[in-house]
Amino acid sequence: MANELRMVEAVRTALGEELARDESVVVYGQDVAVNGGVFRATQGLVEGYPDRVYDAPVAESGIVGLGVGLAAHGMRPVAEIQFSGFMHQAYHQLQQHAARLRSRSRGSYECPMTIRSPYGGGIRALEHHSESFEAGYAHTPGLKVVVPSTPADTKGLLTSSIRDPDPVVFLEPTRLYRAFREPVPEDDHTVPLGEARVVEEGDDITVVAWGAMVREATRAAERVDASVEVIDPRTIFPLDSETILESVRKTGRCVVVHEAPQTAGMAAEIIARINDEALYYLEAPVERVTGYDVPFPLFAREEEYLPDEDRVAAGIERALSA
Amino acid sequence: MPSERAAEFTINHVQVLDREGNVDEELDPDLSEERLLELYRGMKRARRLDERAIALQRRGESGTIAPALGQEAAQVGSAVALAEDDWMVPSFRENAAYLARGTPPHALLWYAMGMEEGAEIPDGQNDLPPSIAVGSQAIHAAGLGWAQAIKGEEHATIGYFGDGATSEGDVYEGMNCAGVYDAHTVFFCQNNQYAISVPREKQTRAETIAQKAIAAGITGVQVDGNDVLGVHRVVEEALEMARKGEPVLVEAMTYRQSMHTTADDPSVYREREEEEGWEERDPIDRFETYLEGRGILDDETREEIEEAIEEELAEAVERAQEGREEIDPAEMFDHVFSELPPELESQRAAFGGEENGE
Numbered sequence: 189m190a191n192e193l194r195m196v197e198a199v200r201t202a203l204g205e206e207l208a209r210d211e212s213v214v215v216y217g218q219d220v221a222v223n224g225g226v227f228r229a230t231q232g233l234v235e236g237y238p239d240r241v242y243d244a245p246v247a248e249s250g251i252v253g254l255g256v257g258l259a260a261h262g263m264r265p266v267a268e269i270q271f272s273g274f275m276h277q278a279y280h281q282l283q284q285h286a287a288r289l290r291s292r293s294r295g296s297y298e299c300p301m302t303i304r305s306p307y308g309g310g311i312r313a314l315e316h317h318s319e320s321f322e323a324g325y326a327h328t329p330g331l332k333v334v335v336p337s338t339p340a341d342t343k344g345l346l347t348s349s350i351r352d353p354d355p356v357v358f359l360e361p362t363r364l365y366r367a368f369r370e371p372v373p374e375d376d377h378t379v380p381l382g383e384a385r386v387v388e389e390g391d392d393i394t395v396v397a398w399g400a401m402v403r404e405a406t407r408a409a410e411r412v413d414a415s416v417e418v419i420d421p422r423t424i425f426p427l428d429s430e431t432i433l434e435s436v437r438k439t440g441r442c443v444v445v446h447e448a449p450q451t452a453g454m455a456a457e458i459i460a461r462i463n464d465e466a467l468y469y470l471e472a473p474v475e476r477v478t479g480y481d482v483p484f485p486l487f488a489r490e491e492e493y494l495p496d497e498d499r500v501a502a503g504i505e506r507a508l509s510a
Numbered sequence: 511m512p513s514e515r516a517a518e519f520t521i522n523h524v525q526v527l528d529r530e531g532n533v534d535e536e537l538d539p540d541l542s543e544e545r546l547l548e549l550y551r552g553m554k555r556a557r558r559l560d561e562r563a564i565a566l567q568r569r570g571e572s573g574t575i576a577p578a579l580g581q582e583a584a585q586v587g588s589a590v591a592l593a594e595d596d597w598m599v600p601s602f603r604e605n606a607a608y609l610a611r612g613t614p615p616h617a618l619l620w621y622a623m624g625m626e627e628g629a630e631i632p633d634g635q636n637d638l639p640p641s642i643a644v645g646s647q648a649i650h651a652a653g654l655g656w657a658q659a660i661k662g663e664e665h666a667t668i669g670y671f672g673d674g675a676t677s678e679g680d681v682y683e684g685m686n687c688a689g690v691y692d693a694h695t696v697f698f699c700q701n702n703q704y705a706i707s708v709p710r711e712k713q714t715r716a717e718t719i720a721q722k723a724i725a726a727g728i729t730g731v732q733v734d735g736n737d738v739l740g741v742h743r744v745v746e747e748a749l750e751m752a753r754k755g756e757p758v759l760v761e762a763m764t765y766r767q768s769m770h771t772t773a774d775d776p777s778v779y780r781e782r783e784e785e786e787g788w789e790e791r792d793p794i795d796r797f798e799t800y801l802e803g804r805g806i807l808d809d810e811t812r813e814e815i816e817e818a819i820e821e822e823l824a825e826a827v828e829r830a831q832e833g834r835e836e837i838d839p840a841e842m843f844d845h846v847f848s849e850l851p852p853e854l855e856s857q858r859a860a861f862g863g864e865e866n867g868e
Contacts, residue, residue: 214660245683250652250684253680254656256653257667265653290845295845296630354848
């Protein structure tokens with residue numbers, strides 16, 4: 189059985205089902221209870237679980253730090269940070285504590301915490317609402333980093349994240365919250381962390397993209413005169429290198445697409461792994477289509493900043509003609 | 511401007527045992543002789559462990575450590591008030607509290623020697639490992655106390671930090687969130703008068719640190735932190751409140767008798783005269799006078815206690831030194847995640863290979 193859901197509804201469904209399944213799950217964050225979250229991702233949950241769904245004070249560090257304490261005492265906190273740009277106010281709690289509770293205590297304690305946050309550009313939001321910092325989280329040992337791109341994956345990946353014994357930063361592409369519906373399995377649906385999805389199969393070139401960029405990549409793939417394989421890693425850390433490498437060994441060409449700034453972005457890491465493991469299969473240098481190394485612009489310029497179908501198609505053409 | 515008063519508050523200061531070792535009969539927590547000797551032993555043991563650890567550091571056998579000399583009453587008096595099922599969230603200066611909670615001294619020395627093995631929590635002991643980032647752990651204490659509230663437990667959590675930490679936003683966020691969620695949390699500030707070199711007066715314009723609780727809507731109280739009976743009493747009461755969902759901030763007025771860490775030289779920023787003034791208020795001396803006065807402690811008992819401590823610490827030092835030889839650096843990969851992700855698996859394999867000269 190499957191319901192046609194939007195991504196934001198898939199988030200809500202996963203949270204509702206995990207609250208029902210596991211008494212240790214606690215959902216909290218700014219405006220998540222009575223107001224149902226500013227994007228309505230938690231709408232109605234407090235009615236079913238008044239003792240496990242909480243509004244939080246405006247305190248990002250507090251929200252993540254509380255999760256460390258909750259997790260140490262056997263709860264499974266699922267916190268929302270209202271906009272990913274404000275995760276930086278909690279970054280020290282993520283980096284110094286959530287990510288290290290297990291290693292610091294030599295495995296005596298674990299931190300099964302999920303920190304959800306809308307992320308990425310394209311919704312004409314205020315400053316600090318549109319950043320993509322996935323590389324920063326991936327660079328933080330001890331954190332898992334997940335970015336879904338479809339409603340079905342959102343439910344499956346969020347469910348897996350909540351059940352995971354380690355802290356997961358779960359970044360929800362804001363722009364996709366209401367972009368489209370698709371069938372989402374109604375039963376217990378999980379998608380394992382660390383497994384990529386082959387979105388489109390193809391033989392001439394591999395395009396790796398995640399979050400909102402998957403749609404740009406798919407559209408660009410339709411436009412170019414080539415057989416394009418589109419891969420969505422879904423999990424940024426641990427990264428399913430093998431699926432990407434296998435594809436590149438088959439196609440010999442690759443483009444990596446992300447919204448985040450280019451320097452030291454995840455594209456650089458993926459290209460390094462291709463160089464390590466599949467260099468001699470390459471017929472052209474790997475292309476990057478990314479955001480620029482500038483602060484995410486205010487909304488009048490965000491379309492110029494964000495990679496789109498045109499830029500991805502141009503990247504594919506460059507890699508094909510090299 | 512309207513002249514009505516919107517709010518008023520006072521901060522109480524508690525002292526049970528004065529500087530001369532006299533007890534305030536009305537406030538006396540009336541502890542058993544056994545418990546009194548436990549407090550005494552705990553303080554002596556902590557002081558000797560710190561002294562040994564400093565000596566090890568000076569010999570190059572240990573890394574930087576943060577001694578708690580002078581703060582034994584604050585730590586032992588509070589930690590001993592905890593029940594076994596209560597939780598403790600330390601900062602980086604809580605060796606005395608750890609010892610009182612049951613952490614073996616060799617583990618504390620291991621940690622000081624740079625071995626993560628030392629931070630492993632003994633089974634059944636509800637303590638978090640040390641937090642180095644100042645004040646960040648106050649929120650974990652709030653989270654643990656909140657978990658206790660959600661679970662409907664009759665247990666509480668104590669979170670330690672220093673006076674300097676109260677300048678950090680996290681301490682306020684912790685107290686504020688604890689208040690909002692009726693967390694079972696006691697925030698225990700050891701006001702040891704210095705945040706490295708900056709004296710308490712330059713840390714905040716607030717008259718007391720305890721009053722910082724008022725902004726978070728929780729109870730604040732000050733206690734003579736060199737008075738082990740006062741600390742014990744105040745923390746017992748605070749824990750009782752916390753167990754009912756009323757968080758408390760306790761400010762224990764004490765003094766860091768030695769350096770901030772072994773990398774610090776206090777003579778640069780404070781006068782010897784001031785140090786001597788506080789040495790006269792030494793928590794162990796004061797308590798000793800009291801115990802002797804009550805006939806609970808005599809020379810013979812004291813010697814017995816001291817000998818037992820020396821023996822235990824000698825064994826602990828030996829065990830810690832031996833442990834150093836057994837350390838396997840590849841273990842740094844083992845506790846990052848519940849299962850080794852492929853990235854780390856290949857890095858661990860490469861590390862092993864390099865170690866074997868492959």
